[in-house]
Amino acid sequence: MSEQDGVLRPQDLLGGWLELLPEKKRRAVLEVVEGYYRQRVGDPGEYPFTRGIYATMYRGRRPTIRQFAGHGLAPDTNQRFKTILRLGGTGLSTAFDLPTLMGRDSDDPLCEGHVGWDGVAVDTLADMEDLFSGIPLDQVTVSMTINAPAAAILAMYFAMAQKRGISLDQLGGTTQNDILKEYIAQKEWLFPVSKGGQLVVDTIEFCSRHAPRWHPVSISGYHIREAGATAVQELAYTVADGAWYVQKARERGLDVDEFAPRLSFFFDIHNDFLEEVAKLRAARRLWAATMRDRMGTTDPRSLWCRIHAQTAGCSLTRREPMSNIVRVAVQCLAAMLGGAQSIHTNSYDEVYSTPTEKALKVAVRTQQVLQEETEVTRWVDPLGGSWVIEHLTDKLEQEARQEMANIEGLGGMEAAIEAYYPQRAIHASALKDQRRVETGERKIVGVNAFQDAEEAEEDLQELLGELNARKGFEQRQLQRLRRVKEERSREDVRRALGELQRAAEVGENLMPSLMAAVSTYATVGEVSKALQQVWGEYKERDVISPTLSNQELEAITQGRRFSRPTRILMAKGGLDGHTRGIWILADVFRHMGAEVVYAGLHCSMKEVAKAAVEEDADVVGLSTHIGSPTVFFSRLKEELRHYGGDDIFITGGGILLPDDRRFIEERLGIGPLFPPDTPLQEIVQRVASEVDRREKVGLVHERDSRH
């Protein structure tokens, strides 16, 4: 029976064992086993949903193949969407460029080098119209990865659909719209925490009344994990974030069952195969318990933890990128065995930029091979009952509960974020993991194990061609934006933004006035600024204090010291929020006797240069993971010259294509530069040697050495 419906239970396997027992004991044993199973595991589709939210799982519905795509201008991404649908993708997922994610316009000075780079640039409704032109919005579900300005972007999507005559209740899709994890991990924020949260609740409320098929929030552990969190932290913070939104929506007077069935989750699938399978099982159990016990609902649709899974971007390597195909396939299998409802498989070249067409095809094929050829979809929770899996599921659940209790102890998630608790905890985990990789305790094939000295760059040729073609996006988008601004009615925009501010001041649900504002072709940046004028903006308030031990610092620096208090300014390029690397280096350089100044996130190169001169920096270290490194480094050099800091030693690192690196090192005379896999020891030695060399040849500022 159970083999036919794809579900096996412990009772099904007990037959042989029970025969070893005397007749009268069999019944008792069976009762214990069944009781435990019902209570802790449960059948698929039954509380606590450990084995899946549906009774039939993939036998009833295959996971949606939802590939994330976006680059350049709206018409470019529109073409890519159509390719995905042609290949058999069953949903769309939109990647916006960093300026859009930050709620800024393409012509904002801080956005230079970012426009259309790692996602599609959307400034106004005109871009949204082109993005989905010719795509049947009432048939395809659309997911949008957007957070701080999510309400404005969703308003644009709704306004665009209405213009095409499609009513909101026909629209199916998801906005990520999980602002808490931005403060916790990804750092793409606009407003103070409470106001950011209020906007999320506005979308929940609006959708539950007007767009019932829309999933307003996708509560995301993905970015938390990518920032270096452990599986336990990912689980705990994600479920705690979800509980916070539910609580806030209830305080708004919404009935839980009115909106909770539209909440979904987004998890990262990393390399620890069995742990990741167990993690998704534990997530379902935790969410169901949270909703039942804390929020008091028993409606199964409110208890379900619907999961979108994406393979782990941070597990991919720049070296030998073709090996990433294997990593992705294995992670995807874990997502399927864990019972995810939809899956994005990363493309093997995703470490460099959003995927090229060829890599995208391999990614889609990976899911299709697993779904169609491996037969794993015949079974429901096929690893359930494995001693390892059940043990890991229990363990992750228990540890996540403990961490959730810690958050509650601090006064809940909002208070914990204000206290920087989850941020620090993730940073500490990230450091620990980085050390494990550096010491070889955690192996990465082709990087710290089995390195191939002859590995050439030719793997990248195709990628380079496509990426170079992207360099013209910025100018084209600026022209588009200029044209839209000329053609719209300035008076309408002004009035609509004024109305938006009024609504924000009195605390109304902002969705209607956002839809009205974007319909006048007000830009994303104008909307963000209007709201910031009323609410203020979220500011980075703290430098994460170092957590490397003295012993570890010694292992990295190997006794190397600066000969005097060298002044080092650490900065990030443009809008990029990846700070782990520079914080670790700040700690390392301090240990070597440097005075390290941190410039803060989201600085223009002009701000960095002015700070460098005021701080009389000997060294400026610039880290860039997203956007165009050539733009950042050449602008930095130019601005330093302007402020009279031409003799400052510029170094840096991040994601650098070989061509860009050559250009920066050879043509701009900047460097050495360090790609992300560079061991800290090497950075230490090379930076210290360059500082020493400059001192010897008198390139450094006049110092003690002169006297």
Place this chain on the structure above:
Amino acid sequence: MSAIPDTERQRLGRLITLLHDRPEQADDLLAREGLGAVQPTAHTVGISGAPGSGKSTLISRVIPLLRQEGLRVAVLAIDPTSERSGGALLGDRVRMRDSYLDPGVFIRSLATRGAPEALTRGLPAILRATGTYSDVVLVETAGAGQVDVGIHRLVDTFVVVLAPLGDVITLMKAGQTEHAHVIAINVRKGLPESDRFAQEARLLLGRDSAQPGWDRKVFPVDAKANEGVEAFVREGLLAHRDFLRRRPA
């Protein structure tokens, strides 16, 4: 609004390093820069308080208000040097983000380099140099303990920032507030303790005469929410500056 020219900005940046590295040669170094005989006219303000009391955040709110008055503002933000390595992580600047590009603002982070009282080596000369290129110099001490009051001897106006914790009487005994011309109580909204503390501080600390003719002033501020800062600046900092200028030499 007034600005610090880029050439002066660069010169000052470099000069501070020299004075910091070699305080014993301060007179020579200043003379060489043509500053030997120059008497700086800038109003100098020392801002002290325990770690986490909100000094940097308060300063970030004060800068724009001083700029509105057309004053060029220099900030010297002191953070501790690690005893073990001799290095330092200087993180105060981040909180002053809003003023990074203002041409009339100069922000410099300094490490204590073993100096006592949450100050740094060469500070008197650094203050002189900085005061030559600006109208107001705000010195933020490293997180200070109760006995770290040395800054008050180096500046015109001495400000103590207090977090509303504990009780005021104990604070009075401790000595740090004794020299303060202006006290900012950095309250936190929603903390009932906070308001009581501010009230007590106003009553108990605000009556004393800090120097002949100037009664110490106490302001509740909420630096994070940017509330009460305007009164602190106008009735506190600027009023004390005017008092000093009116006072017969």
